[in-house]
Amino acid sequence: MSEVDPNKKTLWQKIAETQVWKAIFRTGIPRNRRQRTMVMLNGVFLHLHPVRLPKHAVKVKYTWCMGGLSFFVFLVLTVTGILLMFYYRPTVEYAYGDIIDLREQVPLGIMREIHRWSAHLMVITVWLHMFRVFMTGSYKPPREFNWTVGVVLLVLTMLLSFTGYLLPWDQLAIWAITVGSNMAGATPGVGTAGPGSSLLALGDVNFITSSSDARFAMLGGRFVGEGALLRFYVLHCIGLPFIIMIFMIVHFWRVRKDGGISGPT
C-alpha cells in the first residue's frame, strides 16, 4: 500500500461537495442536535415526523402501532389499486372477465389478492386502532376533535370497502350491493321506501320515487347495473381516496398538535 495523501479527498467527499448534492441535502450530515432538528424541519417528507419523541412513545405495547399500520396498509392499497386500474375496465361487459384475467393471465396475478387482503386488513387495523384509543382514553380532551376526525375516517374506510366490493361484478358483489343500496332506499325522507317519503308530494305526484331518491343517486339507476358499477368505480378510485386523504392530513396534524402519540398532553 502506498502512502495516503492527507489532502486527497475521498470519492464520498467529492460527491458531498457537488452542487447537486448540496442542493438536495441542505443541512449536511447531522452531527449535533441542531443539525438533526434542521434535517427534520427542512425535508418535506421528514417534517411529517416530529423532531423529537419521548422514548416511551414508540413502545409497541402503548399503541400496538395500529394507526401507523392502517396508514401503511392504505399506502399498499393505493399502489396496488393503481396497478389494478391498468387492467380493470368498469363495464358490465368486461369487469368480471378482467378480474378473472387479473388472476389467470396478468403477470404477478397475486396483485388483486394483495389489494383484497390489504382491504380486509385495513378495516381490522382501523378497528383495533380505535379500540386502543378508546381503552387508553386517548379520545379525551384535547384529543376529542381528533377522535371525531377518526370516526369520519372509519366511515370513509367502510365506504371504500363497500364501493370496492361491487367492482369484481360477481353474484356476491351484485347482491351485496343490492342489499346495501336498498338500505339507502329506506333513508327517512329521501328514500322511496323510507318513512316520510310520501310527504314530499304535490297531489298525486310523488317527488321521491324509485328514480329520484337517495338510492337512485347512489346507483345511477333503478337497480345495480352499468350506472352503479361506474359510479362505484369512480368513487372507489378517485372520490373517496381524495376525501380520506384530506381527513388523514388533518388527523396526523392534530396528533402532533395535541401532544404527539401515546403520551400525556
Place this chain on the structure above:
Amino acid sequence: MSSKNFENPPARPLISKATVSKTEPPLKVALKPEEEMDRRSFLKWLTIGWTAFAAIVAGYGSFLLRYLFPNVLFEPKQSFTAGIIDDYVVGDVSERFKDKHGVWIVRDSEKIYALSASCTHLGCTPNWQSNEEKFKCPCHGSGFYKNGINFEGPAPRPLERFKIGLTDDGEIIVDKTKKFQQEKGEWNDSESFILV
C-alpha cells in the same frame, strides 16, 4: 423533553436600536373621510358578501345534486306489454318477464296478477321453485307462496304486485310505477289484477 438548548435558547442579537428611531412620530394610517367605513355599511357589505357566497355555493350544490340524476336511462321501461290472456295457463307462474323486468305473471283460477320479483326482505331476486310451488330467495332464504304471501325466512311482508290491465286491443299491460301491497289491503284494488 429536557433539552436546555431548546428551553433556554441563546439570546438572539436584538435589532439594532439605531434602526428604530424614537424621534419620528409613529406612522398613522389615516383614511380620508370618504374612505372610512362606518358600522352600518360594513354590516351591509358583510351581509351582501356572505349572501352572495351562500347563493353561489347553494347554486353549485344544486347543480351537483341534479347532475346525479340523468335524464335518459338505459334501462327497460317501467311499463311493458305482456302478451294476451291466453298466453298464460291457469295455475302457472310465468317467468317470461323476470329477467328483463323483474316481474312474474301468475294466473290462478279467476285472475291474472303481476308479482314483483324483489324480495321484501332486502331486495334480492327470489327463484320460482315449481316442484315445491314456492318462491325462494337465495340471499337469506325467505319463502313465498305462489300468490306472494311470505311464509318462511326473514321477509317481513308479502311480495308486491304491480298495476296490471288490458289495452284496447286486448294486450296485457304491466305498470311498475304503481304497486299494491297485501298488508295495506291493496290487493283488492281492481287495478292490481285482471279478472278472467
